[in-house]
Amino acid sequence: MLHQFLTLFWPSTVDGLTVGAIYALVALGYTLVYGVLQLINFAHSEVFMVGTFASLFTLHALGVTSALTGLALVGVLVVCALAGMTGSAVTAVILEAVAYRPLRRRTTSRLAALITAIGASFSLQEIFALRYGRDIQTFPRVMQKTVLFHVGSGTVRSDKVLVVATALAMMVILDTFVSRTRLGRGIRATAQDPRTAVLMGVNIDRVIVATFILGGLAAGVAATLYGTFYEVTQYNIGFLIGLKAFTAAVLGGIGNLRGALLGGFSLGLIENYGASLFGAEWMNVVAFVVLVAVLLFRPTGILGEQLARARA
Amino acid sequence: MTGRSTIPARALRVGLERARWRTTVAAVGVALVAAACGSTSPTTSSGSSTTKAPSAGALKIGFFGALTGANAQLGININDGVKLALTQYQSKGKGPAVTLEEYDSQGDPSQAPQLAQKAISDHTVAVVGPAFSGESKTADPIFQQAGIVSVTPSATDPTLAQHGWTYWHRIVGNDNTQGPAAASLIAKKLGAKRVAVIDDASAYGKGIADIVRSTLPTDGVTVVSAGRSIDPNATDYSATVDAVKAANVDVIYYGGYYAAAGRLLKQMRDAGVKATFVSDDGVNDPKFVAAAGQADADGSYVTCPCGDVTGTTAGQAFTSAYQAAFHVAPGTYSAEGYDAANIILTAISGGSTTASAINSYLASHTFPGITKTVKFDASGDISGGGIYAYQVKAGSIVSLGLVSQLVG
Numbered sequence: 009m010l011h012q013f014l015t016l017f018w019p020s021t022v023d024g025l026t027v028g029a030i031y032a033l034v035a036l037g038y039t040l041v042y043g044v045l046q047l048i049n050f051a052h053s054e055v056f057m058v059g060t061f062a063s064l065f066t067l068h069a070l071g072v073t074s075a076l077t078g079l080a081l082v083g084v085l086v087v088c089a090l091a092g093m094t095g096s097a098v099t100a101v102i103l104e105a106v107a108y109r110p111l112r113r114r115t116t117s118r119l120a121a122l123i124t125a126i127g128a129s130f131s132l133q134e135i136f137a138l139r140y141g142r143d144i145q146t147f148p149r150v151m152q153k154t155v156l157f158h159v160g161s162g163t164v165r166s167d168k169v170l171v172v173a174t175a176l177a178m179m180v181i182l183d184t185f186v187s188r189t190r191l192g193r194g195i196r197a198t199a200q201d202p203r204t205a206v207l208m209g210v211n212i213d214r215v216i217v218a219t220f221i222l223g224g225l226a227a228g229v230a231a232t233l234y235g236t237f238y239e240v241t242q243y244n245i246g247f248l249i250g251l252k253a254f255t256a257a258v259l260g261g262i263g264n265l266r267g268a269l270l271g272g273f274s275l276g277l278i279e280n281y282g283a284s285l286f287g288a289e290w291m292n293v294v295a296f297v298v299l300v301a302v303l304l305f306r307p308t309g310i311l312g313e314q315l316a317r318a319r320a
Numbered sequence: 321m322t323g324r325s326t327i328p329a330r331a332l333r334v335g336l337e338r339a340r341w342r343t344t345v346a347a348v349g350v351a352l353v354a355a356a357c358g359s360t361s362p363t364t365s366s367g368s369s370t371t372k373a374p375s376a377g378a379l380k381i382g383f384f385g386a387l388t389g390a391n392a393q394l395g396i397n398i399n400d401g402v403k404l405a406l407t408q409y410q411s412k413g414k415g416p417a418v419t420l421e422e423y424d425s426q427g428d429p430s431q432a433p434q435l436a437q438k439a440i441s442d443h444t445v446a447v448v449g450p451a452f453s454g455e456s457k458t459a460d461p462i463f464q465q466a467g468i469v470s471v472t473p474s475a476t477d478p479t480l481a482q483h484g485w486t487y488w489h490r491i492v493g494n495d496n497t498q499g500p501a502a503a504s505l506i507a508k509k510l511g512a513k514r515v516a517v518i519d520d521a522s523a524y525g526k527g528i529a530d531i532v533r534s535t536l537p538t539d540g541v542t543v544v545s546a547g548r549s550i551d552p553n554a555t556d557y558s559a560t561v562d563a564v565k566a567a568n569v570d571v572i573y574y575g576g577y578y579a580a581a582g583r584l585l586k587q588m589r590d591a592g593v594k595a596t597f598v599s600d601d602g603v604n605d606p607k608f609v610a611a612a613g614q615a616d617a618d619g620s621y622v623t624c625p626c627g628d629v630t631g632t633t634a635g636q637a638f639t640s641a642y643q644a645a646f647h648v649a650p651g652t653y654s655a656e657g658y659d660a661a662n663i664i665l666t667a668i669s670g671g672s673t674t675a676s677a678i679n680s681y682l683a684s685h686t687f688p689g690i691t692k693t694v695k696f697d698a699s700g701d702i703s704g705g706g707i708y709a710y711q712v713k714a715g716s717i718v719s720l721g722l723v724s725q726l727v728g
Contacts, residue, residue: 012546012563016563019565023559026558142388142389146610149613165590238583279559283559284559287547288547288548288549288559289521
């Protein structure tokens, strides 16, 4: 068992960081919305799903059928990412306007919003299932999966580097946005104390829409990376990844941006280390046992819960 | 970073409340998922058969299996075979009128009991199916209790024959014959020394993989501990791929269905694993090649109790009639679905118009089908039944003949 773990240590690390980067990007959406509204946006998994479809259709529209190199590759990836970001952000904004805002005006019950979130999640899934079928849709290979170098016995491939690097860049941009800009300050103020924020002249509705857009943009980037890396999508592709990303957000401290990053990478690594120790069928068990253990000792996650405080 | 003073007790209480609330959220979520899965029973019906009350003369037979969902292709293949058999029966104009009812289980064992109940209230006398082993385990006890004849063309779990179900029948070889055949293909035809055996933890996939696991060592092949089970709904198999890569195997055996098999194989090849991929009849579908990509799928083997029917006159007639009716070539288990339906229809035209009469007719007769001559043993299983090998060549799955002849 230990021998197996040592043999697989470097491959597990590389793969754990890759999948963790995607978890982290999706986790941002959960964490931002939770930080501001104390709402778990269960439909965020579908925001991600729409992003994968948007970038798949863009690939079809561009007529990409085989792997590209150089500028063409960069161009296609950027266009796909923009399409994924647009698809996801628009979905997030529509969700907010159709499913959450009317409820927020009429009731303060969190449970009502939660049920709506789950309902919206199913609706979006079924709409895509009916429109595009329940079968798996395959992405064309956009990027050659070239082996770049080895870390121990772990293989570092070009697509894995792309996933981790892009995810990190997106995190830095978002983090800077929330901590430096005026709108970011509004988001933090609302997270801290919505009533006082209003008195200070923060437009809450605008802040909330901005929060959904930011989460959507991150999910869109994650969706494009996912499509490039795993090359599949499906109407319910968001379910498992959404669950994992939500777990990552809770693990890192929901409501906390850097917590999402830490949670995502930690979850990816824990899963893969757990799999190498006990076998891949125990992957999720190990991950969730660790989650429960962390929450026992730190109920608010590794970095704590507050979007405003952690960033203050 | 936190310049502010916090009150630990309050923070802890809030934390606990949130944690508790989160548990409720999770529970509500799970309940909703369960409810949603349970309530979506899209029983697509053929024409007017559901809206019309069963007239005195029209007998109802059913198809039971996945027509939608991730592994629906096998169910669609079978159902089309059944539809063709029924159309031919109706065009002959002999025997009582028969209509077909489709029970779309989505291949989900948790939806199957509800649909089986629906078949009972529809007064269906016999069903072709259930198509998969998992749903068979939950639906067949209900059919047995209600006294509805079931003839499965594809559920190959051996334990299905061991429940003492008297209304249950199967017209294909089970995994007890397919598992050892796959093992001898791996050991003797491919000459493998080290094999990783992976399954999808389903009743069917794990069942057949376990038989391969236990049979291979008797042929002197080492089964490595790497791999084991994967989640068929997941897309990231990197942990399994890493383990298999480190284990350095000649052959990867996978027990499960085509959708996950395709993804798994693709990720294996991307990681540079060159081992030959061998799998079961659940993977014997062109969509496996589509999911893995032609380059990655080429050279892979699958075994199947389903024979190649294109060699006989009756088989060729079936193939052209099928092609004409559905504008595609017959798929995996289309011919078995056709045979299963014909067995039931033969019993009906032989004068058996109740479920129990059909059941005793099936027990006492031999049926010359297009796939094989079917004779049921006391448990309802088919007597005999060979396993065929197929290989992916240039993107299409071609028959190599009986495994027993290949390894000779």
